[in-house]
Amino acid sequence: MFLRWIRILVVLLLAAAPLVVAGPGTGVAQGVQQQAPTGLVADQQAVLQALTKKTDGFETQIRDKAEDDGALVEIRLQLEDLSRKALKSALAFRPRLSEINGRLEQLGNPPPEDEAAEADIVTDERNALKSEKAQINVVLANAESLSLRINGLIEKIGTLRSELFRNLLTKRYVLTDALSGEVISDAGKEADSFFNAVSSWLSFALKFKFQAMLVATLLALTAAAVLMIGGRRLFGRLFVADPNVIEPSYLGRLSVAFWSTLLPTAALAVFFVATFFFFDYYGVLRGDIGIFLRTFMAVTAIIFCVNRLANAALSPGLPNWRLIPVESAPARWLVHLATAMAVVIGINNFLAVVNDQMGSPLSLTIARSFIATIIVGVLLILMGSVRPFRSHTGDWRPWPRWLRYCAYALGLFTIGAALFGYIGLALFVSLQVVVTGTILVTAYIGFLSARAIGAEGGFGSSSAGAWLGQKSNLDETTLDQFGLAVSIGINLLIVLVFLPLILFMWGFQFGDIQAWGYKLATGLTIGSVTISITGILTGIVVFVIGYFVTRWFQGWLDDSVMARGRVDTGVRNSIRLIVGYAGVAVAGLVGISAAGIDLSNLALVAGALSLGIGFGLQNVVSNFVSGLILLAERPFKVGDWIVAGDVSGTVKKISVRATEIETFQRQSVILPNSNLINGAVGNWTHRNKLGRVEIKVGAAYGSDIKRAHEVLLEIARGHPLVLKNPEPFVQFVNFGTAALEFEIRVFLADILNGSIVQNDIRFAIIDAFAKENIEIPSTPRATVEKHAPWPTDDDKIEADFAEETRIKAEATEEYEKKRPKRPRKPDPN
Numbered sequence: 001m002f003l004r005w006i007r008i009l010v011v012l013l014l015a016a017a018p019l020v021v022a023g024p025g026t027g028v029a030q031g032v033q034q035q036a037p038t039g040l041v042a043d044q045q046a047v048l049q050a051l052t053k054k055t056d057g058f059e060t061q062i063r064d065k066a067e068d069d070g071a072l073v074e075i076r077l078q079l080e081d082l083s084r085k086a087l088k089s090a091l092a093f094r095p096r097l098s099e100i101n102g103r104l105e106q107l108g109n110p111p112p113e114d115e116a117a118e119a120d121i122v123t124d125e126r127n128a129l130k131s132e133k134a135q136i137n138v139v140l141a142n143a144e145s146l147s148l149r150i151n152g153l154i155e156k157i158g159t160l161r162s163e164l165f166r167n168l169l170t171k172r173y174v175l176t177d178a179l180s181g182e183v184i185s186d187a188g189k190e191a192d193s194f195f196n197a198v199s200s201w202l203s204f205a206l207k208f209k210f211q212a213m214l215v216a217t218l219l220a221l222t223a224a225a226v227l228m229i230g231g232r233r234l235f236g237r238l239f240v241a242d243p244n245v246i247e248p249s250y251l252g253r254l255s256v257a258f259w260s261t262l263l264p265t266a267a268l269a270v271f272f273v274a275t276f277f278f279f280d281y282y283g284v285l286r287g288d289i290g291i292f293l294r295t296f297m298a299v300t301a302i303i304f305c306v307n308r309l310a311n312a313a314l315s316p317g318l319p320n321w322r323l324i325p326v327e328s329a330p331a332r333w334l335v336h337l338a339t340a341m342a343v344v345i346g347i348n349n350f351l352a353v354v355n356d357q358m359g360s361p362l363s364l365t366i367a368r369s370f371i372a373t374i375i376v377g378v379l380l381i382l383m384g385s386v387r388p389f390r391s392h393t394g395d396w397r398p399w400p401r402w403l404r405y406c407a408y409a410l411g412l413f414t415i416g417a418a419l420f421g422y423i424g425l426a427l428f429v430s431l432q433v434v435v436t437g438t439i440l441v442t443a444y445i446g447f448l449s450a451r452a453i454g455a456e457g458g459f460g461s462s463s464a465g466a467w468l469g470q471k472s473n474l475d476e477t478t479l480d481q482f483g484l485a486v487s488i489g490i491n492l493l494i495v496l497v498f499l500p501l502i503l504f505m506w507g508f509q510f511g512d513i514q515a516w517g518y519k520l521a522t523g524l525t526i527g528s529v530t531i532s533i534t535g536i537l538t539g540i541v542v543f544v545i546g547y548f549v550t551r552w553f554q555g556w557l558d559d560s561v562m563a564r565g566r567v568d569t570g571v572r573n574s575i576r577l578i579v580g581y582a583g584v585a586v587a588g589l590v591g592i593s594a595a596g597i598d599l600s601n602l603a604l605v606a607g608a609l610s611l612g613i614g615f616g617l618q619n620v621v622s623n624f625v626s627g628l629i630l631l632a633e634r635p636f637k638v639g640d641w642i643v644a645g646d647v648s649g650t651v652k653k654i655s656v657r658a659t660e661i662e663t664f665q666r667q668s669v670i671l672p673n674s675n676l677i678n679g680a681v682g683n684w685t686h687r688n689k690l691g692r693v694e695i696k697v698g699a700a701y702g703s704d705i706k707r708a709h710e711v712l713l714e715i716a717r718g719h720p721l722v723l724k725n726p727e728p729f730v731q732f733v734n735f736g737t738a739a740l741e742f743e744i745r746v747f748l749a750d751i752l753n754g755s756i757v758q759n760d761i762r763f764a765i766i767d768a769f770a771k772e773n774i775e776i777p778s779t780p781r782a783t784v785e786k787h788a789p790w791p792t793d794d795d796k797i798e799a800d801f802a803e804e805t806r807i808k809a810e811a812t813e814e815y816e817k818k819r820p821k822r823p824r825k826p827d828p829n
Contacts, residue, residue, distance in 0.1 A: 040096060041135045044089045048142050051082050051089075055150060058082075062157060069164050076157045083150045090143040093136050100133050169428060172421040173366050183367045190358050201289045209284045216278030224271035228264070241321040248321055251458055254449040257312040257323055261442055265305045272297035288357050295353040299346035306342035306438050310335040313441070323445070326388035333386055341379045345434045348372035348427070366423055373418040373426035380411030380433065436505045443498040450490035459483025539595025546587025554579050573638050577655065578631060619674070620657070626673035627656035635676075636683045641752065643682035644671060684751050690723075691751025695761050698739030700775035705732070705740060708774050712744055715764045721757050722746040739777045 058075050065071040107126050111118055205213055241256050242248075248256075276294060279285045285293065314331040315322040322331065348368060355365050384407025387396035398404055410433055417426035452458050459465040460479040469479055554576050562572045631654065636642050640651050642661065649663035659676060661669045684691055699708045709730055716728035726747045733741040748757060769776055 040092065041132070041139055044092055044139050045142075047089050048086065048139065048146060051086055052146055054082060055079070055146065055153070059153060062153065062160070066160050067164065069161055072157050072161055076154055079150050079154050079157075083147055083154075086143050086147045086150065090140055090147075093140060097133070097136060100129050100136075104129055104133075168424040170422070171424055173362075173423050175366070175370065175419075175421055183363050186361055186364045187367075190355070190360050190364065193358055194354055197288060198292070201286060205284055209282065212282035212284050213279070216275060216282055216284065219278050220271050220274035223274045224267050227270050228267040241315065241318050243318055246320060249461065251449070251452040251461065253321055253323055254445060254452055256321060257309075258442070258445045258449045260312045261305065261308045262446070264308055265301065268304055269301050272301060291353060291357060292350075295350050299350050302435060302438075303339065303342045303346050305442075306434065307335070307339045309438055309442055310338040313445070324388075327390050330386050330388035334383065334388065337379050337383050337386075341376055341430075341434050342438075344372050344375045344379070345431055349431075369423045369427050370418050373414050373423065373430050376430040376433070377411040377414035377418070377426075380407050380414065384408050384411065432505060436502060439498050439501050439505070443494050446490060446494045446498075450487040450494070453490065454484045454487030456480055459486060535595045539591040539593075542594040543587050543591030546590060547584060550580060550583025550587060553583065573654065581656065619672075622674045623657045623672045626677040627654070627658075629677060630654060630659070630673055631656070635681060636686065640686065641684040643684070644676055645679060647671060689750040689752060690747065691754065692745055692747050693751070693754040693758055695744040695746075695758050695765075696733075696741065697744070697762075697765055698736060698741050698777060699769075700739055700777040703740070703774045704772070707772060708740075708742065708769070711768045711772055711774070712742055712765065715761055715768060716744050716746050719746070719757060719760060719764075721748055721750075721753055723749060 058079055061075055062072070065075070104126065107122060107129075110123070110126070241260070245252075276285075276290075276297065279293070280290065313323045314326060314335055316328055316331040316335060319328060324331075326334070351368050352365070354360075355368070384399065384404045387398045389397040391397055399407070410429065414426050414429050414433075417423075417429070457476065457480065459482060460469060460476055465479055465483060468474065468482070474482070557579060558572055558576055562575065630636075636651055638651050638654060641649070642651060644661070647661055647663065647669050649661045649667075649669065651659060652662045652668070653660040656673070658670045658672050661671055663669060697712065699705065709732065712730045713728065716722055716730065717724075722728055723746075728744065728746045731743045731745065733743045735741075744761060746757065746761075748754060766776070
């Protein structure tokens with residue numbers, strides 16, 4: 001019995017030993033590990049487990065579809081979506097972690113052992129919070145690991161796609177099998193299989209889906225007709241060349257070339273897209289036939305676009321509308337050669353899809369691509385060999401040397417690459433020359449057209465601008481501004497339409513463009529700066545809304561509140577300015593916040609630049625503060641007559657930087673506010689318009705001085721605009737050198753009438769002094785002798801002097817001839 005109790009005691013001691021060694025912190029950790037997660041932690045763990053399972057599946061798909069570029073793009077898009085979900089799962093803990101950290105900071109650390117123990121409820125709460133925080137950290141670590149794994153898979157997909165593209169261009173094929181006789185028999189078998197597949201589908205569709213095919217075709221034709229007819233009605237003058245115009249403008253030729261290519265091609269594309277959509281919607285198509293039809297439509301659209309562009313740029317039938325100054329016969333040849341290249345590339349692409357669907361042997365694919373690239377290379381050499389220009393002597397001249405050599409180099413490179421077995425490289429170059437070249441030329445013509453429309457007077461000289469000017473009576477400046485907006489719109493349209501097409505031709509998939517668009521819309525991180533197009537647009541919209549709301553509130557406050565309250569004009573203007581500046585500032589801050597820009601970063605930048613701003617913008621800040629003081633203290637208001645230094649006039653506008661004063665000569669003087677605060681300013685109409693004016697007059701010595709004083713006082717008292725209180729006053733000022741000097745001082749209710757009162761009193765003084773025989777002496781004026789103005793034209797002076805000298809010489813000579821000659825006296829020596 002005793003040994004049994006000893007064994008039980010030993011077991012208990014061994015069980016308690018880890019707890020004693022580990023201490024209280026480890027006990028909590030073990031409690032955390034044993035406690036099952038609940039609530040938010042459990043939910044996010046389930047989300048991460050589901051995301052991890054999907055990631056495992058995508059990793060398997062990457063291994064299985066390592067040579068399928070389109071499938072890799074789709075997998076990458078789905079992986080990026082998983083990465084965003086993992087980040088969202090991690091961010092879900094942010095509010096709860098903030099609460100836990102705040103509460104733990106409030107609770108503080110446990111008290112030391114030598115101090116009094118804290119309450120059990122505090123200890124339990126701290127341990128529970130630490131346990132929950134530890135669980136959250138575990139989930140966050142799992143989310144970070146999953147995110148790193150997903151990013152690694154995305155990088156792996158990028159590496160695989162780069163290797164695929166590199167292999168496409170550098171892989172060398174053996175041409176002996178492709179040029180053997182078996183290729184012809186394989187081609188015949190594949191053609192039979194293709195025609196059998198198409199005929200079986202067509203017979204089935206005509207028998208069971210005829211009505212659906214008819215309805216789908218009619219709907220597609222309707223959509224294309226609406227676009228084409230509407231485009232002709234709206235833009236008919238833009239893309240229809242008028243043969244009656246002998247010398248069309250450069251803008252007119254560019255517009256016709258661009259829009260005559262874009263609009264018909266767009267109409268055909270709408271017809272094809274609508275046809276395919278309705279055929280698929282009504283169940284007319286099956287898998288392989290749908291692929292064949294889609295490829296055929298794309299090839300046909302490319303051939304049509306190349307033909308339209310060549311005809312628009314070269315215009316074989318209308319030489320006056322030709323963009324490139326070539327002769328008519330070479331223009332036709334160039335159109336045929338460009339169309340032939342497009343046909344060859346189109347047929348090759350269509351047959352490539354047929355080979356892929358029919359499971360054709362590799363030799364047939366190599367033979368098809370080899371023949372297509374050789375033909376394209378020969379056509380390029382033929383285009384470079386065309387002599388499109390004619391000299392004045394009638395001789396045919398070739399292309400410029402650089403252009404001719406470029407055509408030869410591309411043609412020979414394509415043929416050489418095909419002959420050496422680099423079929424993929426040769427086919428890629430051929431495709432870029434035809435399709436990418438067409439896209440670039442069309443876009444370039446569009447850019448030239450937009451630049452011509454945006455030039456000064458360009459839009460007004462166009463047919464659309466002339467029509468708009470006649471209908472709306474717009475002036476040239478407004479038409480130029482509208483033309484600039486149209487030019488910007490055309491440039492944006494070209495970029496949005498043609499840039500994705502070029503990216504497609506260079507091997508990018510729709511998923512790539514979709515991913516780039518998503519990154520631009522949600523946020524593109526460059527270093528520590530995140531640029532979001534959506535955020536920027538949102539910020540601009542918020543600012544514009546705030547700006548217009550501020551303007552509306554200003555108008556409502558001024559017209560509905562202050563006008564009814566008969567608030568002074570100066571006060572109303574000050575309040576309008578303050579409300580306007582405050583509203584725009586608030587709208588700007590809210591717009592910046594809506595754009596996703598952290599205002600704390602701006603505060604740091606402002607703090608770093610405060611010293612430079614303090615020195616560089618000292619005057620600006622001084623004027624701004626002075627303007628606020630003027631608006632607050634209001635030493636003068638709008639409409640007051642003030643005198644500031646040499647400037648005297650009426651206040652027209654008070655802003656936070658400067659004050660506009662209109663002088664009595666109708667000159668607007670912009671005076672900085674700091675000058676008005678730091679200098680003396682006289683205000684004639686500060687609190688009221690009461691003021692005093694003076695009129696000086698003199699009476700001759702010997703006149704009745706007392707009578708003169710009485711007459712002047714009667715005149716002052718008799719004027720209707722002169723106040724009775726304070727009453728007018730006439731002062732005998734001085735004994736002048738020529739007169740006895742008086743000064744009339746009168747007070748007016750409105751000092752702005754001072755000039756009128758002074759003028760009336762002076763006329764009255766002249767009349768009254770004339771009746772009383774009181775003479776007004778005048779100061780003798782000095783008489784200035786007038787001389788002929790000094791000539792300023794030295795050449796004229798010299799010419800006049802020469803003419804005078806000549807006339808005198810002729811007169812002297814004539815006199816000498818007429819004067820009788822006296823005989824000379826003999827020499828006395």
